[in-house]
Amino acid sequence: MARPRIVIVGAGFAGHQAARTLSRTARGRARITLVNPTDYFLYAPLLPEVATGVLEPRRIAVPLAGSLPGVELVLGQARRVDVKGRQVSVTDPEGREHELGYDRLILSVGSVNKLLPVPGITEHAHGFRGLPEALYLRDHITRQLELADTAEDPAERAARSTFVVVGAGYTGTEVAAHGVLYTADLARRLPRLRREEPPRWLLLDVAERVLPELDPRLSRTAANVLTDRGVRLRLGTSVAEATADGVRLTDGSSVPTRSLIWCVGVRPDPLVDELGLPTERGRLLVDEHLAVPGCPGVFACGDAAAVPDPNRPGEYTPMTAQHAVRQGRLAARNVAASCGQGAMRPYRHRELGFAVDLGGPDAAADPLHIPLAGAAAKAVTRGYHLASLPSNRARVAADWLLGALVPRQTVQLGLVRGSVVPLENTSPETPVLPRSPGDG
Structure with missing residues (x-):
């Protein structure tokens, strides 16, 4: 047969x-x-570490052809x-x-x-679902601070040094937590910015707390880490309109910025x-x-x-x-x-807990519903990711070790040409990037 x-x-x-x-x-x-x-499986939970230079992008891209023997891949x-x-x-x-x-x-x-009917979002917001978007965002953030360092106008310098993240779920919280460390590190290397206030990060959400889907104790841990690093939490607030020069919020205030990062959901x-x-x-x-x-x-x-x-x-x-x-x-x-091999089974599951990596030495986790913070949570979080990765574990662990010993590289890769990759044209499956100057 x-x-x-x-x-x-x-x-x-x-x-x-x-x-x-x-x-x-x-x-x-x-x-x-x-x-x-694509010809790879993307381990998306580590995307924020790719976007901020902690991990190299291929570390979280698992080749399908090499990891699935006997499976025919159709691109x-x-x-x-x-x-x-x-x-x-x-x-x-x-x-x-x-x-x-x-x-x-x-x-x-x-x-x-997940898009919302907010004017200007599809034209001016950066998505965060795939490798191209993560790499593009790293280039964009790096470029904005390098341009801010040479800007003579204080207002322009402040706008380029301001980053707005919409959505305080898993992705948005981790992007803001990792991003503020990255920009602080980069600003210390730029002659003008090192003498001024550190880059500003805002995290917006219509919910009343960060990580609203998790245990309130994890939310408090994450909120405390973010505020200690200088991230401004604007809860109960979202974006009413986005333009090339900034965003207008639902509370009526405006924020001059060149960086709107969309992490509302999927x-x-x-x-x-x-x-x-x-x-x-x-x-x-x-x-x-x-x-x-x-x-x-x-x-x-x-x-x-x-x-x-x-x-x-x-x-x-x-x-x-x-x-x-x-x-x-x-x-x-x-x-x-x-097909005749075994018997059908219904779906059953037992919740094992959650882990949120907050960058640096911080994390929030509740393995088996035991709330943890600090070094213990960090160890659990990284252990969970290493166990969940189908491959590349040694390379990921090596990057983490190097990150603790040597400064991260803060350079552009040449992915940014225009001001933005339109959000409506990007997804983890069908990324569309602007042509770089070297593309002819």
Whole structure:
């Protein structure tokens, strides 16, 4: 009998874990195909350390070809899924479109930047979802301070030295915590800025505390670290309008700045809506086995799927990496079971706690719901990341060790040409960067 073809769409946390599991358990029994726009799995929790020069970018980019034996990689973006005809339409990096047939399908397309109807956001805000955006942001921050150092106008110098982060969840909190250390380090090396006030960072959120989704004790730890470093917390506040010269806030005040960093959150990939299937807040509804009702052979997991939460009846699991990894593993096992290998299992999980890296010696963590701060939390956080990384552990640990012994490099890589990469044109899957002066 012909081997069934299993197609996995998306190599984020859920898709990569599904592919790894099938590579180990179904290799030789099935033809496994992974569709992804890039040839790597991105370990996104360490993006703030890439953006601030702590880690080299390839440390958190795990090659798909080398880490998934027996899995065929198809580079491209899935544009349409025909669940009746069992076909996936894929556009490759050069714009050519072709069809992939499947017997079983795992949809793990992940999420994209969450945009709000705020004037000027798509034109003037920097997203923070992928490697290109992290590298671009590092260049942008470095350039702004170097230009500020040579600016004769005090107002221009202040605007270029001001950085506004919108969203005080995981990403925004970590970006602000790492970013203020990076700019303080760089400013000390610039002759004019070293004699003035340190660069200013603002963290905005409509919530009343940072990390509103976590235990209040972790929120207090993070808030204390941020305020001790000089980050201004503007809670209960967001952006009403963005321009090239600054932002107007919902409380009526204005902040002159050239740097607006958008970390408001994520939404499921638009491919989910195009399926025409039942959704919950943009996420594809699935049953307890991660199967899509009414679509034989189709499973979904990760940010793209609304998975019933057995610990909270009537609710769905949040969009976190912990859930995505577990769901990817279960989706692979249930797909194998649907092909006659093993039995279907429902989704179950036990919360292990959370970890937030705040840069330098600081972190906030609650492993097994035991709140930690300072060095203990830092050790837990870095240990968790090393354990979760599929590869490159030694290189990441080496970068951390070097970072503790030698100063970080604060140079531009030549990615910045214009003033901004429009937020609407960027995502972790399909990055669009401005051409650098050397591109001809």
